[in-house]
Amino acid sequence: MIKHLNHNASSKEVLINRFATEAAELLEWLAQFGAEPSGGVTRLLYTEAWQQAQSALAKRMQSIGLFSYHDDAGNVFGRLQGTGKGVVVTGSHVDTVIHGGRFDGAYGIIAGIIAAAYLQEAFGAPQLSIEVVSFAEEEGSRFPLTFWGSGNVTGRYTTSTPPSIEDIEGISLEAAMHSAGFGKGSPTVGYANPVSDWSAFVELHIEQGSVLEREQQQIGIVQGIVGQRRYTFEVGGEANHAGTTPMSYRKDALCGASEMIVAIRDEAVAYGDPMVATVGRLQVHPGTVNVVAGSATFTLDVRHPEPEIIEVFCSSLQQKLQYIAERSGLILNSSQWMDGAPSLMNGALTNLARGLCDSRGLHSKLMYSGAGHDAQLIAPICPTLMIFVPSRGGISHSPEEYTKPEDLAAGILVLVDLLYLLAYKGERL
Template sequence: MNDSRVQASTQKLLELLEELGAYTASGPGVTRLLYTKEWRQAQIFLQQKMVGFGLKVTTDKVGNVYGRLCGRSPEEMVILTGSHIDTVVNGGKYDGAYGIAAAMVALQDLQMNYGQPKRTLEVVSFCEEEGSRFPIAYWGSGHVTERYDGSEAATCKDADGISLQAAMEEFSFLQGVTEGNGARNDIGAFVELHIEQGIILEKTDTQIGVVQGIVGQRRYMVKVSGAANHAGTTPMLMRQDALASAVEMLYVLEGAAKLAGEPLVATSGKLEVHPNTPNVIPGEVLFTLDIRHIEEDDLECFCAKLFSRYYEITAERGVTLEVTPVLHTLPAPMDTKLSTALENICRQQGKTYRTMVSGAGHDAQLFAPRCPTAMIFVPSRSGISHSPEEYTSPKQLAAGLEVLTAMLYELAY
C-alpha cells in the first residue's frame, strides 16, 4: 500500500483499539472478564463496527463474534483471522484486541482495494482465551475446535461461586444468525496477529516475529491440607503446617525449573492460605502451577518428577496433597508453508523479521492440529504485557497490519 493508505489504515486501527479499551471495569489498565457487563458491551460494539465495515455478522452460543467477507467460491474453505476480546485483571489494551482490530481493518482494506475475494475471509473475536475469571481457558476457540462441548459450563465456577453457565445466560447477546454449538469444520486456515508479550523483538530491533510454534502448557490447582492449630501452644515438631509445606514445594519448583534449563519455565502465581490468621497455623493452602515447554515429552517428565517430590514432602510433613489439572495444551507447531509465506512477505515489504517460539499460549495453538495455522508477532515495549504498561508503537502496529493484510491477500485472492 502507498503511504497515504498505510496512514489511513493505521489511524483506523488506533481508533478501534482506543474505543475497545474504553470497555473496562474500574481500575488501572483494561479489565474485561468473560461474561461481564464490560465484555458484553465490547462484543456488541464490535458487532456494530463489523457491520459498518461491510461484513456479515454472526455469533455462536458462547459469544464468539464473526464478521464475514463472502468469497466468490463459497465451496472453498474459509480463511479465519482474529484473536480474543477478554483480558486479565488490570491488563493492557493490545493483548487480543490488536489481533481483532487489525483483522477488521485488513478485511475492509482488502475489500476496498481488491473487491470480493475468491475465498471467504472472516474475522473472529473469540469470547475468551485468558482463563482469568473461570478456571478454564480458550473457551471461545475451544468451542470452534471442539476442545469443549459446553457441558463444562455447569460445574465450572468463578471465585464468587457463579457458574460459567449462569454467567453465560445472564450476559447472552445472541444477535443475528446463531451458528449451532460453535464447532466449525469449514476453516481452511487460521492466521493470528498478536503482540509478542516478550522482549526479544525489541532487544533485537526486529519488526516482525514469525512464530514457528507455541509451547505446551500444564496448569494445576494444588491443595495442601494440614491441621490448623494455635500458634503459641503447638510445638514445632508436632505441627502439620500446610503453608510451610507449600513453601517447600514452591522452593522445589523453582530449583527444578532452573535445573531443567531453557526453554522450560514454571510459575506459581496465586496462593490462598486458610484460615489466613496471624496467630493460627495454616491448615489449608491452595496454589497454582503453570509449567511450559516446547517439547511434550520433556514437559511430561518434568511434571511427573515434580509431583513425585511433592508427595515425598507431604509424607515427611504429615500433610495431604490434592492436585487438580486445570489445563493441558500440547505444543503446537505452526504450518511451515504459511510461515515461509510470512517470511517472503517480510522480505518483499523490506521488514526485518526473525523466526521464534511463543512462550505464551494463544488461540492459534488450538487450530494448529486442525488446519494450516500461522502467527505473527510485533514488539512489546520492555517485554511488558498483562499490565497497564503494555505498549506497542503505532509504527510497529502498522507493520504487523501490513504483513497480515498481505498474508490474507495471498490466501484469499
Template sequence: MVKTDPPIRLFTAQEMIKWLSHFGRTERGGVTRLLYDQKWQEAQQALHKEMKATGLKSYFDDAGNLYGRLEGLEKTDSVILTGSHIDTVKDGGKYDGAYGIIAGVLALRQLFKQYGRPKQTIEVVSLCEEEGSRFPLTYWGSGSITGLRKKEHIKEMKDSSGISFSEAMKEAGFGLGRFREARRDDIDCFIELHIEQGEVLEREDKAVGVISRIVGQRRYIVTITGESNHAGTTPMPYRKDAVHTAAVLIQTLIEQAKKTNQELVATVGKMEVKPNIPNVIAREVVFSIDIRHAEESLLESFSNDIFETFRQICQEHQTGIQIENWMSEKPVLMCEKLSALSMGILKREQVPYKVMASGAGHDAQVFGQYVPTSLLFVPSHQGISHSPVEYTKAADLDKGVQLLTKTLYELAY
C-alpha cells in the same frame, strides 16, 4: 457488501484499540473484560456494530464468538479466518487479544476498499474467551469452534462468586440456541496477529515475529492440608504447617525447573491461605502451578518427577497433598506454508523479522491442531503484558496490519 463509513470514524489500529479499551477500563488504566460479564457484552456489541458499519456481514454463534464476513466471489464453502480474543485478565492491557481483532477488521476494510470482494471468503473473529480469567477453563472460544471444548466441560464450573458457567452464558444471551452452532468444519486456515508479550523483538530490533511453534503448558491446583493451631503455644517440631510445606514445595519447584532445562519455565502465580490469620498456624494452602516447554516429553517427565518429590516432602512434613491438573495443552507447530508466505512478503518489503517460538499460549494453539495455522507477533515495549502499562508503538501495530492485509490478499485474491 456496501461501503459505509464506520460510526466511530477511527482508522488506525492505535485509535481503535484505545476505543475498544473503554469497554472495561479500570481505575489504573487497564482493562477488565471477563467472559460474559457486562463489559464483555458491551465490547462485543460495539464490535458487532462496527463490523456491520464497515460493510461486513456480522453475526454471533451460540458460544458468543463474533464474526465479520467478507463474502467471496468463487469459493464460499471454506473460510480464511483471522482474529483473536476479546476477553482480558483482570486489570490487563488493552492490546492483548484486541489487537488481532482490530487488525482483522482494518485488513478486511482495506482489502475491500482497494480490491473489492475476494475470490475466497474471509472472516474476522472476535473470540469470546481465551484467558481463563473468570472460570477455570481456557480457549472456550476457539475450543467451541474446533470441538475441543464441549458443554460437558462446563457443567459443574463456577466462578469465584459462585455463578455457574451455564448461568453466566445464558444471562448474556448465549447457549440458548438463538444463534448458529459454534462448531465449524468450513475453516480453511487461521491467521492470528498478536503482540509478543515478551521483549525479544524489541531487544533485537525486529518488526515482526513469525512463530514456528507454541509451547505446551500444564496448569495445576495444588492443595496442602495441615492442622490449625496456636502460633505461640505449638512447638515447631509438633506443627503440621501448611504454609511451611507450601514454601518448601515452591522453592523445590523453581530450583528443579532451573536445573532441568533453560527453556522450561515454572510459575506459582496464585495462592490462598486458610484461615489466613496472623497468629494461627495455617491448616490449608492452595496454590497454582504453570509449567511450559516446547517438548511434550519433557513436560511429562518434569511434571511426574516434581509431583513425586512433592508427595515425599509432604509425607516428611505430615501434611496432605492433592494435585489437580486442570489444563494440559500440547506443543503445537504452526503451518510452514503459511509462515513462508508471510516471510516472503517481509523479505520483499525489507521488514526485519525473526522466526521464533511462543512461550505464551494463544488461540492459534487450538486452531493449529485442526487446520493450517499461522501466528505473527509485533513487539511489546519492554516485554510487559497482562498489565495496564502494556504498550506497542503505533508504527509496529501498523506494520502488523499491513502484513496481515498482504497475507490475506495472497490467500484470498
C-alpha cells in the same frame, strides 16, 4: 507481488501511517469496555464489560460492511462475503486477565477489522470470504479452563455440556453463560463455514516477551507454540493458635506450600531454558495473622516445546512435592485442569509470511511462542499462522503493556498482504 500495492518506500509509509492511526484509535476505543482507573483493563468472560465489548465489536464490523453474527458460546464473527467457496479467518480473543492491558488479544481483533476494511475498500469482494473473529475467551482468568471460545469452534468444548466449574464467587460457567444470553441453542446463525472448511487462520498478537525488541525485529513469524500444563495443588495442615502451638508440633500448610514453591523454581532452573514453571496464585486459610495456616492452595503453570520433557518434568515434580508434604505431616491433593500439547504452525504460511516481510523491507524473525494462543487449537484442523509484533520491555498481562503504533501497523500490513494473497488471489498452501 501484490497488485495495486507497490513495494516502494512511499507506498509502505502511507499504509504504515494509516494503519498506525487506525490501530491506536480502535485499541483506545475497545479498552473502554472494562477500563480501570489505573489504566488497566479487566474484561472477563460473560461479565458486563465483556458483553459490551462483544456487542460493540459486532456493530463495528457491521459499520464497515461485514455481516456480523455470533455462535452459541458468544464468539463474534464478521464476514466479508467472497464470490466463491472457502473462508480465510483472522482474529483473536476479547477477554483479558484481571488488571490486564489493552493490547493482548484485542490487537488481533482490531487488526482483522482494519485489514478487512482496507481490502474491501481497495479491491472489493474477495474470491474466498474473509472472516474476523472475536473469540469469547482464551485466558482462563474467570473460570479454571482456557480456550473456551476457540474450543467451542474446534469441538473441544460444547455449550450443551459445559464443564462443571465455578469462578471464585461460586458462579458456574453454565450459569454465567446463560445469564449473558448464550448456551441456549440460539446463535444468530449457525456456522456458514465450519472450521474444518476454513482455508486458513491467521492470528496477530503482541509478542508478550522481549525477544523482538531486544533483537530489533519488527515481525515475529511463529513456527510453533509450546505445550503447557496447569495444576491446582491443595496443601492440608492444621489450623492452630500462633502463640500456644510450639514450632515442632505444627502442621503449617503455608510453610509446606512455600517449600514446594521453592522446589518448583529450583527444578525448573535445573532443567534450563526453555523450561519454565510458574506459581501464579497462592491462597491461605484461614489467612489470619495469629493463626497457623490450616490449608494453602496454589497453582502451577508448566511450559516447554517438547511434550516428552513436560511429562517427565511434571511427573518427577509431583513426587518431590508429595515427599515434602509427607515429611511435614501434611496432606497434598492435586488436580490437573489444562494439558495443551505443543502446536506447529503451517510451513507454507510461515514461508509466505517471511517472503512478504522481505518484499516489504520488514525485519522478521522465526520464533516459538512461549505463551498459549487460540491458534494452537486451530492448527491441527486447518493451515494456521501466528504473527507477532514487539512488546515494550516484554511486559504483558499488565496495564504497562504497550506496542508502538508503527509496530502494530507493520503487523497489520503483513496481515493485509497475506489476506490478499489467500482470499483475493487464491494462493494455494
